[in-house]
Amino acid sequence: MHTFAHTVQKATTLVLVWGALAGALLPGAVHAQYYATPLAPHIDDYTAVTKLVSAKQLKEALVKADLYLEGKPKDPQMRFIKGVVLTEMGQTADAINLFTTLTQDYPELPEPYNNLAVLHAAQNQFEQARSALEMAIRTNPSYATAHENLGDVYLQLASQSYSKALKLEPNKTSVQPKLALIRTLFGNKP
Numbered sequence: 497m498h499t500f501a502h503t504v505q506k507a508t509t510l511v512l513v514w515g516a517l518a519g520a521l522l523p524g525a526v527h528a529q530y531y532a533t534p535l536a537p538h539i540d541d542y543t544a545v546t547k548l549v550s551a552k553q554l555k556e557a558l559v560k561a562d563l564y565l566e567g568k569p570k571d572p573q574m575r576f577i578k579g580v581v582l583t584e585m586g587q588t589a590d591a592i593n594l595f596t597t598l599t600q601d602y603p604e605l606p607e608p609y610n611n612l613a614v615l616h617a618a619q620n621q622f623e624q625a626r627s628a629l630e631m632a633i634r635t636n637p638s639y640a641t642a643h644e645n646l647g648d649v650y651l652q653l654a655s656q657s658y659s660k661a662l663k664l665e666p667n668k669t670s671v672q673p674k675l676a677l678i679r680t681l682f683g684n685k686p
Contacts, residue, residue, distance in 0.1 A: 545577050549584060557581045572602050579611060588615055599631070606632035606639045613645060622656070625649045651678055 541564045548557035561578040565571065575598055582591035592615050598608035609632035616625035626649050632642040658675040661668060 606636040
């Protein structure tokens with residue numbers, strides 16, 4: 497029997513870059529990483545649902561994921577895929593709840609932390625995003641996507657701090673170039 501972590505190691509990585517995350521981040525700045533199982537001679541349930549997600553047949557994917565989870569409610573891989581479906585459907589609160597419970601049930605898996613962080617970042621909740629990404633990195637120090645996302649979150653936190661410093665001292669010249677650089681990186685969207 498393969499564990500979710502084992503399947504992820506052998507999986508084909510499908511990285512989806514989200515556009516403007518609630519207008520807060522540079523398009524493509526924070527990445528959610530989704531995993532699909534490799535194609536086998538027959539199509540397994542994971543592959544079938546993942547193919548539906550890729551084809552943007554989200555309602556069908558959700559139905560199929562729910563049917564699968566009726567028989568195996570603790571299956572981490574299908575729960576993760578369902579979280580992706582919920583995210584793609586714009587059901588952010590449900591996706592956050594699902595990824596949160598995944599991190600509680602399977603704290604050794606970094607991917608749910610990463611996806612949770614992306615959802616928090618999309619809502620300008622950068623401290624929560626930072627915390628989730630740090631957990632992802634703790635569980636897998638070589639998880640490059642989480643490191644990149646953490647860098648983007650740190651930039652957003654820096655932007656907020658520099659903006660606050662300018663509000664407190666509008667003539668503080670040392671802050672203005674730093675904030676301008678971040679705005680340039682994020683296409684003038686701090």
